[in-house]
Amino acid sequence: MSRRAGTSKNADRVLSLHGLVVFAFLYVPIGLLVFFSFSDSASLNVWGGWSLRWYRRMFDNGPLLTSIRNSVVVALVSTVVSTVLGTAAAIALERYRRWLGKRTFDALLYLPVIIPDVTMGVMLLMWFTTIGWRLSLTTIILSHIAFNISFVAIVVRARLAGLDPALEEAAMDLYADRWRAFRRVTLPLIAPGIAGGALLALTLSLDDVVITSLVQGPGSTTLPVFVFGLIKRQVTPEINAVSTVMLVASIVLVFGSLAFQRRKSDSVQ
């Protein structure tokens, strides 16, 4: 028997069946997608024997490779910048009792999280046009930082909130100045939170289609936007191959974040 209180045996059976159906619903589509990426057939639904031909073709596709490079640049730069800014913001909100504009900032920080992508993209597009910035890789990076700061700050803040403030006080009581208390005590303890926030930022940046497609300039397409364009033109097993690569990247990130979460529970009592 694998249930906890409150469910009868029959209800539990129904729930288990439902659970399996939901898992099938979640996994069958992506499973088939991955499966057919290894098919030799040009059809998306007819099995043509094992082959890596779509993967080979993917690596010969110049524009695709450029978009991958762009995606990596955008994701890395925006993750680094937003992690630094977001962490500092989280510290300001969680560790300093009162300062000028704290409440406004708190509200401002949460808005980008709940605003729909389309609105965010439109806002930024209009802004860049108004101040006369040419759309390019730079505007994509600037836009990704704008939404990533908030996600990083929220994750780091949760981590800071779970940290006993007496730890920093103890460091100061033991003759550490502010900087050394941060570097020796606070930073190592919130590091899993910072890493978690950074991974989230990286994922969001690698996932984004809507905002990027609005603020991109000529030649600055990222991978998801490029694939989006391919899908709209014509679906081929090559897209399956690219998709499989993107899924693998996502799964690596999931396990990365889980590894950090494990460390999190190790180091906080």
Place this chain on the structure above:
Amino acid sequence: MTRLTESHPEGLERGHERAEARRGFLHALPAYLYLVVFFALPLVIVFVFSFASRSRTGKPVLADWNLESYQRLFEPVVAQIILRSLWLAVLNTVLCLLIGYPFAYWLATRRSAARRAVLLVLVLIPFWSNFLVRTYAWRVLLGEHGFVTEVGRALGLWDKLLFTQPAVFLGLLYGYLPFMVLPLYAALERMDWSLVEAARDLYASGLTAFRRVTLPLSKPGIIAGSILVFVPSLGAYVTPDILGGAKTTLIGNYVVRQFGAARNWPFGAALSFVILVAMLVATIVYFRTEARTL
């Protein structure tokens, strides 16, 4: 002994507190400035431009302020798109909740912690997986000779779903279900199950115990999940663009079209603003209702 009080009429610690406040402000300053420049000001610009008039290139002319863009919202075609989007977002939120709740409950009530951990990872993978890729998977399933299409034909249920509203809806459900499951799971997982036992001990039936104890205690998860599903469903762009057709335009696509083919920036700004307001209203209403029922 020196008396420090005389020289600090407003309190000795004031200087220190001011230095602390300054330090806090300086920590936030880079992010603060960034969000003002790349979020707050763009927000203001959208609002301002929604009252501007349109030039021949589609870009706004900062003159002849008018309400034209907002008047257009009431044109039947536009109103229909807005209502369709709202309807789909609401429907998707409700269905995600109906499917996701028993699912999350099932996950959270597995007795072995190791098993719960494995199941959680299985939910996390689609949650973190690329949204576009997951939508594309349905493009294939629903396409000509696709698995779902073939099954529908064999059973005589449907001929082709791709580029129809049910396809868009299926895509939204698939896309956002994990967003509902995770917060629900978090709320149910940390629940104190002895409360349910206490309810049973006080003569509640299994169903009553669920309705009176489990459900109210999982409300934070329901709220978080609903917002996480409703907001992106309302602004959906990728799903209707890949799985939908001309008759299934949602507000998200319609907005983007104003900046592309349709070339009407002021109208696009007004539409974006409508989405933003709808989202804020929905969030506030949700929290309000919640506060009342608790």
Place this chain on the structure above:
Amino acid sequence: MSVGLHQVTKRFGDVVAVDRIDLEIADGEFFSLLGPSGCGKTTTLRMIAGLEFPTEGSITIFGEEVALVPPNHRPVNTVFQSYALFPHMTVAENVAFGLEMRKVPREEVRRRVADAIDLVRLTGMADRKPDQLSGGQQQRVALARALVNRPKVLLLDEPLGALDLKLRQAMQIELKDIQREVGITFVYVTHDQEEALTMSDRICVMNEGRVLQVGTPEEIYERPTSRFVADFIGETNFLDAVVTGPGRVRIGDTEVRVATDAAAGTRLTVMLRPEKLQIHAPDEPVAEDRNRLEGRIRHRLYYGDALEYEVELPSGEVLDVRMENVPSHRRWGPGEEVAVSFRHDAADALTE
């Protein structure tokens, strides 16, 4: 004098946490701040540590004004209520932290850390992480981490609060031994009156941000100067009385002798500790130096080592009487008429 507080006030917004307190703590003294939660004792300790700065007043440590000196520049160390051990460091790294921050040579750090770990009897645990230790062991690490710096004053914020009773009693003795061994001033915050009584050289009882009484444990227990102190420390009976003459008061209809110099007619409260009362048969004579009240047993509570009786006086007031469970002791049952006696000097009269 090791620590001196002069007219110290701390306000948080509109809330006055500490209200114009004066304290003088002697060198080498075990000094306790005792009071209910929210009485300002922890805030007072934190101001001595430098973790809060006072709104008004002056704080000196060995004659030096430190009111606005940050914690890392004060010759004091703190044992935190939550222990605040750094979870990512081993026991040895925790203990070495303060010395490292003060750039003590590595060889000396090693030696002093080892000594401190021995002092708190954690030899062999140096390489463990805090979460591999029991609550009592964590407590010792916190103590070692503070003591290794040889502070002039050690501040302890309810250090035993999280431990269970048996362990707490053992640690009380050990803390006292350690204090004697290192010979420095301990300032000890607690809400546990028994702990304060058994460990302290002097106790400061606080309530609502003010100091109510400072004195040795005996003084605080035997001669409380206010009803609050009498009530907070130990158990106490309070009886309404009226002064009838020099050293005489009337309780209900009975006149008794109590040490008071209040004028005749003054209303006051007579305070009686339950263990200083004795129960007799109504006809049994009572010694010369004892007062006698009549009443009836209402309840008897069995404590194992003692029996506690509730005796109802004719006025309706109830006296708790605690009698040791010795073989010669006759037991009384509910409803029995009895007499209660106490020595003239066992009662305290409080005018408030």
